[in-house]
Structure formats: structure tokens, C-alpha cells
Amino acid sequence: MYGLGILKGMWVTLTHFIDSYVEDIKWLGRNRYYSKEGIQHRRSKDTKGIFTVQYPEEKLPVPEEFRFVPFLVYDVDEEGNKHDRCTSCGICAKVCPPQCIWIVRTEDPVTKRPVPEPVDFFIDVDICMNCGYCAEYCPFDAIKMDHDYEMASFDRHAEHIFNKEKLSKPASYYAGIRPTNYNREETLKAEEAAKKAAAAAAKAAAAAAKPADGPAAGSTPAQ
Amino acid sequence: MTEATTAAPVEKSELEKRFPDAVKADARPGYAGFLVDTSKLIEVATALRDEMGYDYLSSVTAVDYYSDAPNAENFIEVVYHFYKSTGGGALELKVQTPRENSTVPSLTPLYAGADFQEREAYDLYGVNFEGHPDQRRILMWEGFAGYPMRKDWKEAYFEEEVKPFKNRWPEGQVYRIEDRNPFNKNNAYPQGFDPTGFKETDDPKLYEVLERAAREYSEDIDTEQVVVNLGPQHPSTHGVFRMAVRLDGETIVALKPVMGYLHRNHEKIGERNTWTMNMPFTDRLDYLSSMSNNFGYALAVEKLMGDKAAPPERAEYIRVIMAELTRISNHLWAIGFLLNDLGAFFTPALYAIVERELILDIFEATTGSRMMCNYFRFGGVARDLPEGVLEKIKSLVTERLPRKIDELDIYLSENELVRSRSEGIGVITPEEAIAFSTAGPVLRASGVPYDVRRADPYSIYDRFKFDVTVRQHGDVYDRYMIRIDEMRQSLQILNQALKDLPGGEIMNGKNPYQVRVPAGESYGRVEGPKGELGFYIVSNGKGNPARYHVRAPSFINLTVLEKMCVGQKVADVVVNLGSIDIVLGEVDR
Ligand code: SF4
Ligand code: SF4
Numbered sequence: 001m002y003g004l005g006i007l008k009g010m011w012v013t014l015t016h017f018i019d020s021y022v023e024d025i026k027w028l029g030r031n032r033y034y035s036k037e038g039i040q041h042r043r044s045k046d047t048k049g050i051f052t053v054q055y056p057e058e059k060l061p062v063p064e065e066f067r068f069v070p071f072l073v074y075d076v077d078e079e080g081n082k083h084d085r086c087t088s089c090g091i092c093a094k095v096c097p098p099q100c101i102w103i104v105r106t107e108d109p110v111t112k113r114p115v116p117e118p119v120d121f122f123i124d125v126d127i128c129m130n131c132g133y134c135a136e137y138c139p140f141d142a143i144k145m146d147h148d149y150e151m152a153s154f155d156r157h158a159e160h161i162f163n164k165e166k167l168s169k170p171a172s173y174y175a176g177i178r179p180t181n182y183n184r185e186e187t188l189k190a191e192e193a194a195k196k197a198a199a200a201a202a203k204a205a206a207a208a209a210k211p212a213d214g215p216a217a218g219s220t221p222a223q
Numbered sequence: 224m225t226e227a228t229t230a231a232p233v234e235k236s237e238l239e240k241r242f243p244d245a246v247k248a249d250a251r252p253g254y255a256g257f258l259v260d261t262s263k264l265i266e267v268a269t270a271l272r273d274e275m276g277y278d279y280l281s282s283v284t285a286v287d288y289y290s291d292a293p294n295a296e297n298f299i300e301v302v303y304h305f306y307k308s309t310g311g312g313a314l315e316l317k318v319q320t321p322r323e324n325s326t327v328p329s330l331t332p333l334y335a336g337a338d339f340q341e342r343e344a345y346d347l348y349g350v351n352f353e354g355h356p357d358q359r360r361i362l363m364w365e366g367f368a369g370y371p372m373r374k375d376w377k378e379a380y381f382e383e384e385v386k387p388f389k390n391r392w393p394e395g396q397v398y399r400i401e402d403r404n405p406f407n408k409n410n411a412y413p414q415g416f417d418p419t420g421f422k423e424t425d426d427p428k429l430y431e432v433l434e435r436a437a438r439e440y441s442e443d444i445d446t447e448q449v450v451v452n453l454g455p456q457h458p459s460t461h462g463v464f465r466m467a468v469r470l471d472g473e474t475i476v477a478l479k480p481v482m483g484y485l486h487r488n489h490e491k492i493g494e495r496n497t498w499t500m501n502m503p504f505t506d507r508l509d510y511l512s513s514m515s516n517n518f519g520y521a522l523a524v525e526k527l528m529g530d531k532a533a534p535p536e537r538a539e540y541i542r543v544i545m546a547e548l549t550r551i552s553n554h555l556w557a558i559g560f561l562l563n564d565l566g567a568f569f570t571p572a573l574y575a576i577v578e579r580e581l582i583l584d585i586f587e588a589t590t591g592s593r594m595m596c597n598y599f600r601f602g603g604v605a606r607d608l609p610e611g612v613l614e615k616i617k618s619l620v621t622e623r624l625p626r627k628i629d630e631l632d633i634y635l636s637e638n639e640l641v642r643s644r645s646e647g648i649g650v651i652t653p654e655e656a657i658a659f660s661t662a663g664p665v666l667r668a669s670g671v672p673y674d675v676r677r678a679d680p681y682s683i684y685d686r687f688k689f690d691v692t693v694r695q696h697g698d699v700y701d702r703y704m705i706r707i708d709e710m711r712q713s714l715q716i717l718n719q720a721l722k723d724l725p726g727g728e729i730m731n732g733k734n735p736y737q738v739r740v741p742a743g744e745s746y747g748r749v750e751g752p753k754g755e756l757g758f759y760i761v762s763n764g765k766g767n768p769a770r771y772h773v774r775a776p777s778f779i780n781l782t783v784l785e786k787m788c789v790g791q792k793v794a795d796v797v798v799n800l801g802s803i804d805i806v807l808g809e810v811d812r
Binding site for chain 1 (some may be wrong): 382386387388390391392393394395397399401496497499500501502503504515528557571574577580581584587588589590591592595597605606610619620622623630633635636637638639640641642734736737
């Protein structure tokens with residue numbers, strides 16, 4: 001019958017229309033809108049009816065892996081001193097696809113060896129393409145991708161080149177936004193440290209054992 | 224795969240035997256295919272098409288072999304990839320021409336699909352294709368100075384030949400590049416061009432071509448014809464894209480697409496980048512299906528890198544899962560917006576987008592970004608599926624998506640208005656579809672069962688059972704239906720991949736920030752949602768690609784647009800364009 005297809009189609013639209021009210025009634029007494037639980041449900045596989053989110057009053061939760069313009073991680077020791085994790089090794093600057101990272105390294109005036117902590121660190125956030133490479137390839141877990149995506153400002157010329165001060169955030173913040181990653185890294189680090197400590201202890205033990213048979217050890221180089 | 228590799232050597236000797244003087248195997252290490260004498264190219268290509276069955280010209284591009292060292296052998300090479308529309312591996316031809324007055328015979332009369340690709344090579348490399356019916360610039364504007372893909376051409380804001388740039392570390396001299404290189408420095412203009420007084424010309428060449436095409440359409444023009452520009456700012460063009468049409472009343476007599484408004488010389492950027500850096504840039508080609516783009520690029524590079532970059536099993540499965548989810552999300556979008564073009568304003572599109580959003584949630588949780596996924600690495604994927612994601616994929620694939628695709632089908636496919644607006648519109652015959660090098664849904668809706676996943680399997684697609692979708696009418700309705708069919712096949716693949724997904728590593732070895740790619744060339748292609756997406760890369764053993772070319776399916780599919788539209792009403796143009804499903808990020812590159 002001509003027109004049956006249209007009717008079927010309109011039936012689909014109608015069910016969608018009715019569903020949005022049915023959902024609201026089902027949620028009576030609970031908050032379908034402006035609540036975490038409600039938003040969560042609207043993003044689930046069972047979602048029906050109204051799907052959209054009223055930004056900025058409602059915000060979608062971002063998953064842990066979500067990445068936006070990176071930040072630098074610093075640790076705080078017991079006395080409250082900040083220590084940059086960054087060693088200015090330059091890997092992130094070399095791997096950054098749009099080349100928006102600038103790192104100022106410095107050297108010790110006496111020894112002429114590079115000083116680990118960078119003097120300054122710039123990221124042009126207009127150019128950053130949020131690819132996540134810097135965080136992925138940093139060998140010191142010193143730069144991580146942020147979750148804060150609301151960084152619009154009125155002036156793009158002066159404010160969008162972030163310096164070290166603006167980029168730095170404490171490790172506790174990192175642990176807060178990326179708990180799984182943080183814990184994994186910390187466990188790894190602890191394991192490494194334990195291994196190192198064990199190796200050092202073994203060495204110390206060996207060294208302690210050495211003086212006893214010192215003459216024997218001294219005789220080996222003669223071979 | 225096996226069929227292709229065993230079949231190729233026979234053909235090789237055959238071709239060399241046929242043309243002993245004109246064809247010789249490319250013996251450079253890491254290279255394949257044949258070098259052909261420029262003067263014999265047409266003859267060889269004709270034999271390929273008519274006698275050997277290589278009827279599908281997939282890709283045409285140029286490479287600039289250039290070095291400023293004294294006595295360097297500098298030339299431009301035009302590279303062709305031919306396939307059989309029945310399946311199998313590539314046959315690659317190359318012709319070489321000097322950098323001055325580069326001239327190569329045009330293959331457009333033989334393979335209509337060479338049209339836009341040759342224009343692109345002319346535009347970006349300055350290769351003159353003799354016998355091309357309409358050789359104009361295609362991505363740059365008429366009157367642009369220079370050929371931007373040539374190695375000695377430098378872009379505005381040029382910093383250094385290759386990344387990483389030296390001043391980023393350890394001195395870190397930060398500056399805004401616009402401050403250092405103001406607009407009028409470091410730019411080349413044609414003589415007599417005043418950038419401050421720039422006015423859009425009225426494209427005399429374009430209108431001339433339109434008029435010529437109109438005359439071909441009908442000799443006895445007595446009605447007054449008008450030229451209408453649809454776009455570049457037009458809601459139906461899916462981006463900044465323009466169609467110059469010549470109308471006789473309501474009937475299209477000629478149509479020429481005008482593009483390049485979003486051109487950013489992606490390939491040049493790619494050649495300045497390191498191998499790794501290109502991955503996130505591929506996301507920005509067809510930004511609706513970044514996972515497929517990643518896939519194609521990773522394949523091409525892995526081919527050159529060999530076994531040390533062979534992805535482990537789990538990574539292969541994850542790749543396929545992501546690629547098929549991408550296909551579904553892309554087709555949902557394509558169908559939604561095709562319905563928009565048909566006049567069903569946004570209700571179907573929004574229903575489709577809900578499902579797409581749920582898929583993007585998965586991408587976001589896995590890769591960190593909804594659209595710019597940057598997920599593939601050479602030899603695996605960036606990270607494993609986080610907790611809960613696999614369950615979410617399973618619940619979508621087994622419960623929700625099949626139901627929703629059926630709903631979309633019931634909602635739209637039988638609708639009489641949809642049918643009367645799309646059946647018999649924009650018909651492309653199988654012969655035309657092959658000749659015009661169309662790919663993906665456009666090709667298969669015209670009755671050609673060609674799908675790279677089956678015709679020339681890559682990754683682990685040979686392990687899955689699925690049907691190559693095909694529809695017979697080649698009209699807009701079939702191009703709509705084929706996408707519904709394809710989504711169902713994707714679900715089938717997903718079900719199998721999810722069932723078999725093994726545990727284990729997701730990277731072959733470490734994920735280094737610099738990779739070594741041995742010298743040579745490779746062409747990696749995947750069946751992207753929009754069609755065959757290919758990456759032709761050349762390595763000279765250094766840290767950056769010497770050549771990085773994208774065979775963009777939306778761009779090449781546009782070649783057939785005029786054919787679809789001529790003789791039809793102006794209202795059908797929009798629908799025809801929608802049924803090709805283009806993304807301007809990929810068309811313009
Ligand atoms: S952030 Fe990491 S990769 Fe970048 S310089 Fe510092 S330590 Fe090196
Ligand atoms: S996220 Fe990517 S673009 Fe941004 S600073 Fe890091 S490496 Fe550079």
C-alpha cells in the first residue's frame with residue numbers, strides 16, 4: 001500500500017517521542033537531569049528518550065584516558081619543596097608533531113653538566129594538537145595529559161603560550177585525574193626501587209664480605 | 224593474498240616480454256613494479272586494461288627525487304597503481320620525467336578516474352599531462368606561484384627542512400611563528416600580484432570548461448543557460464566545497480567541483496614530520512573515521528619495516544574491532560546526513576548520531592579522544608582496552624546496535640518519499656564505476672563486489688566470515704542501502720573478533736619515539752568507510768618520509784560526481800553529493 005512506509009517511519013518517530021516522556025516518568029523522584037547518575041544512564045546502552053546534555057550546567061564525565069593540553073608534574077617532599085619531575089631530556093620536544101614545546105635547559109656553572117630541572121618550559125596551547133605523544137614517550141612520567149578542557153580566554157596572543165609556572169601541577173592532582181595510570185606507575189617505580197635497593201644491599205654485602213679475602217681479590221688482576 | 228603473490232610474477236614477465244624495450248622491472252632496492260618509457264605509457268596501459276584485466280587505476284601520484292647536491296640525478300617520477308576489479312595485488316608502473324618541463328601522457332582517456340589525480344599532480348608537482356581534457360589547478364587556486372609539493376618549494380612560515388626543529392631544545396627560544404615571519408615575508412607571489420588588494424577572480428578558465436562541457440552535452444543550445452555556484456558556503460556541501468553548475472532550466476548540463484578551500488598541504492607537512500608524527504595528522508584527514516586512517520598509515524609503514532613491526536595477535540584484533548566500529552559510526556553519520564540532504568531535516572540524522580555518540584564514548588575511553596584517536600603505532604596499538612570498555616563494546620554490538628540499525632532500516636528504507644527521491648537518481652553503471660576509480664560504497668552499490676578486505680586482504684581480515692555487500696542499481700537509493708548492509712556485515716565481523724579476542728601483548732616490542740624505516744617504497748591500503756584509503760610512502764632510510772601520499776577515497780570518488788548529475792535536476796545534485804559521502808578534510812588535504 002502506498003504510504004505504508006511513511007506510516008511505519010512516523011511510528012518510529014512517535015515511539016521516540018513517547019519514550020522521552022516514559023523515561024521521565026520512570027525516573028520520577030530521582031534526578032534524570034543534572035545528576036551524575038542520570039547522565040551516566042543517558043550514556044549507557046539502555047538510553048532512551050532525551051539524550052543530550054545541557055552544557056555547561058551538566059557536564060559529561062571524562063574517562064581517565066581523556067587527553068587535553070598537557071601539564072608538568074612536580075613532586076612535593078616532606079618539607080614542602082617542589083621538585084620538577086622533568087629532567088629536560090628533550091624527548092617530548094622532539095616527538096611533538098606540531099613542535100609546540102620549547103624547553104630551556106641550563107648547565108651547572110661549575111661542572112658544566114646539564115642541570116636536570118628545566119629553567120623554563122613553554123607550550124603553545126593554540127598549536128598543541130592534543131595528540132598525547134609527549135606524555136606517552138616521556139621516560140620520567142613528568143608530563144601528562146590534562147582533563148581540564150575549559151581554557152578559552154580573551155587574548156590569544158599573550159595568554160596562550162603557557163610557561164613552566166602555568167603548566168606545573170602537583171603529582172597529587174595527577175593521581176586524582178588518572179588513578180589507574182598513577183598507581184601502575186608508582187608500583188613500577190616501587191618495584192624498580194626495591195630491585196635497586198636489593199642490588200645495592202647485595203653489593204654492600206659483597207663489599208662487606210670482600211675485605212676478609214682481600215689479598216685473594218687483590219691477586220686476581222695479576223692474571 | 225597468496226593468490227596475488229603467485230599471480231604477480233607471471234604477469235611481470237608477461238609485461239616485460241610484451242614490451243621488451245619500453246618496460247623494465249624497477250630494480251632499486253626496496254622498490255617494486257616497472258619503469259615504463261614515457262612514450263610507451265599509453266600503449267602499455269591499454270594492454271594492461273584490455274588484455275591483462277587491470278581495469279582499475281587506483282592511484283596516480285608523483286614523487287620528486289631531488290637533491291641540491293652537485294651532479295645529483297634529479298627527476299620526477301609519476302607512480303601508478305593498477306588493480307584488477309576481480310581482486311588481487313597491485314601492478315605498479317612508473318614513468319620518469321625531468322623536473323624542467325615535466326611531461327607525461329595523460330591516462331584520463333583510458334581511465335576516467337585519473338582525471339582529478341592527474342590534476343592534483345599537475346597542481347602540486349607541475350607535471351604536465353599531455354592530452355588531459357581539463358588540466359587546471361585543483362587544490363591551489365589558478366595563478367598560484369610554484370608547485371608546493373616539490374622538494375625545493377618552501378611554505379610560508381617555513382622553519383627547517385625536517386622536524387624536530389633545532390631551536391625547541393635545549394635553548395627553547397620561544398616565539399610565535401607569526402611574529403617572526405609576518406605575512407608578506409617568505410611568501411612567493413605570481414608577478415604583478417598584490418596580496419593586499421586580492422580579489423577573487425571570476426574563474427574564467429572554470430567557466431570556459433563549463434561552457435565546453437555544455438556544448439558537448441547538447442549542440443543545439445537555444446535556451447538560455449545559467450551558471451550557478453552551489454557553495455562554497457552551502458549547508459548541503461558538507462563543508463567548504465563548491466560546485467559550479469550550468470543549468471538549462473532546472474536541468475544540469477555541466478558540473479565542475481571546485482575544492483581546496485581546506486587545503487593545508489597535508490602531504491608536505493607529512494614529509495617534514497618524522498614517521499611517528501604523521502600518525503595524529505592522519506586523524507585529521509577523514510576526521511569522522513580516524514581509526515581507519517591510522518590503520519592505513521600503520522600498514523604502509525609496517526610493510527617497509529618488516530617483521531620487527533608485525534603487530535601481535537591481540538593488537539590485530541583490537542585494530543579490526545576499532546576499524547569496524549569506525550565504519551559503523553561513519554555510516555550512521557553518512558545516512559543521517561544523506562537524509563538531511565533529502566529533506567528529512569535532522570530527525571533521522573539525530574537518531575543516527577545517538578548511536579554514533581555511544582561508539583565515540585568507547586573511542587574516548589580507549590584512546591583519550593572522541594575523534595582524533597591517534598591510536599595505532601607501528602607494531603601495535605597505543606594502549607590496551609581499559610577496564611569496562613570491552614563489556615561496553617559487547618553490549619553495544621550484541622544488543623543495541625543491531626536493534627538500532629533495524630530501526631533505521633524500518634524507519635527509512637521503505638519510506639515512499641525517500642524512495643521516490645532516490646531511486647533512479649545518479650545512476651552509475653558498473654563499467655563507469657570501475658573506470659572512474661570509485662571506491663567503497665559507491666563502487667559496490669553499482670554492482671561491483673570489490674572490497675579490499677576481501678580482494679586483497681590485510682591484517683587478519685582473511686579470518687572472518689562476512690559478505691561483500693553489493694547492490695545492483697547504482698543509484699542513490701542503493702548507495703544508501705549498501706551502507707545499511709555494510710553496518711550489518713561490520714557487526715558480524717565484530718561479533719567474531721570479540722569472541723576470538725586473545726590476551727597478550729599489544730605492541731611488538733617497545734614503542735620507541737623514533738623508528739627506523741628501511742629505504743624503499745610501499746603502498747598500504749585499507750577498506751575505509753568511504754572506500755579504498757591508500758598511503759604511498761617512500762623512505763630513504765632517514766627519520767622522515769621522502770614521500771608521503773594519501774590516496775583519498777572521498778577526493779577520487781568526486782571524479783564521478785559530474786557523471787552522476789548531468790541530465791538531472793538541480794535538486795538532485797545535493798542528494799548525489801550526499802550519497803558519495805565526502806569529508807572535506809580528506810578531499811582537500
Ligand atoms: S617532560 Fe619528560 S620528555 Fe619532556 S623534557 Fe621533561 S623529562 Fe624529558
Ligand atoms: S599533546 Fe602532542 S601536540 Fe600537544 S604538546 Fe604534547 S606532543 Fe605536542
